[in-house]
Amino acid sequence: MAPPLPPAAPDKTSDHAMSRRSFLRGSAAVSGLAALAASLSPLRELQDFTSTEEFLQKYYKELTPEEMKRVLARIEREVERQYGIRPHVRDLRPMDGVEFVYCLNLTRCIGCRKCVHACVAENNPSRNPEIQYIRVLRLPHGSLDLEKAEHRYAAEQVPEKGYFYMPVQCQQCENPPCVKVCPVNATWQEKDGITVIDYDWCIGCRYCEAACPYWARRFNFAQPTIPRERLNPEMAYLGNRPRPKGVMEKCHFCVQRTRAGRYPACLEVCPVGARKFGNILDPNSEVSHILREKRVFIQLKEEMGTSPRFFYYFDK
């Protein structure tokens, strides 16, 4: 019987340069570095850092006119760098003695969705992923049950028999739940009745989206993409200037148009004249006439107590 072998001493003089320990140490270092690189890799997508100027910008309502001028110049610069088009960005304030109201004739609407796309063309929302402010609901005749509504209808021809159409967009409530839930006051109601959003102040918590009973608010989940040739260069700070990723947006009654006295884009394109817009404080305006004389029968979901400034009416 051979005597038991003495325990082999670690062979320090072996030809193998790598010991188990050094291999483990090396592979741990390599995988640690790889993990660090992987965790930092989202930084590679940061082409556009928030400029110091934007980072230090004050709250909209605290900006002095000179500061506002600098802010608008910064936005023009940034848009030009991104799209190669020099925009005209303005800060339009509400007019005195004006409160906007929208009326929509449900008897006339044919559901052609031209308003949806005119709005997109005007307001510079992201095209991919797609953001649209107006949703046209198709409802069966004789009911206003929104559970029966369909907004992805695809018809050869509209109007379809047996249905009516109800476009829904921001209702510009007099008692807006979205404003109440905003933790940073990035959205508020102005004196002409338009609820606006400061895209530079929004933190993207989406509380307002959850609070809105009309699904009027849209969130920029991704960096918005707009084809250069479809960019509308006539912009407003609280309106259609391009939004960054991670902020809310919604219909603002085209502040860049309506606060300059013009009609909103969705109205201008309506082929049947179902859309009516104007100043409710002016007794001679079209909307005053409609609210006085026509069968205005709903404010959408009026049981919510939001008191919309968007009225649906009928002809007969």
Add this chain to the structure above:
Amino acid sequence: MDTPSPIPPTPDPFPRRTGYVLAGLSLGFAGLLALFAADPGLWGRPPARPAVPPVDVKFLDTAPWRRSYADLVAAKEDLSDFDCYACHEKNKPPPIRYDANHRIILPKEHSNFSMAHGSHDRNNQCYNCHNESNLVTLQARDGRELKFDNSVPLCGSCHGPTYRDWEGGAHGRTSGHWDAKSGPSRRLVCVNCHDPHQPRIPGRAAAPGPRSLREETPPAVPVPPTSTR
């Protein structure tokens, strides 16, 4: 028996097989590293979104459906269609012929429109609107003679409620400026949308509907419910 025994071969502390395994593992890690470096998509970025083609610009057109006589005059268009006495004789109202069902027979010179005003044929008479004693004018029901570019009172002489709605702004479209101090506005007239000979507005194709991030197929069009109207 004192011959020195040969030194027993010490077992290799680092067997060759382990060496192969470790080398293979290292190569595998290096390969993965190269793969991740080459394809940034593997870092957990979202997959590319399907392209969204821009909407057809015809859906962005704000022009009214039709052009009124006043629009044609303003655009200096060819107005020979409105020059009635190029063919007809003055002071001699053209006679109207009917078929066996008392439906009006249009002469072939006027075959470019169809007589479909209203759901019955009582309205489909030329001289309900045209002035038979002066063909280049229109005649309202109360006898007023109206020019072609002033056809709204003629329509209003029958369609009273709609005319009142139009006057107040509840029917038809007003474009331009809601604020008169800021700029002009333009209220479209009846014939900007309605063809007087067949006023019902035809159906048209709808613009594309919303897309979701997931490519969903829109639900099949259900059978419309029976309407009570």
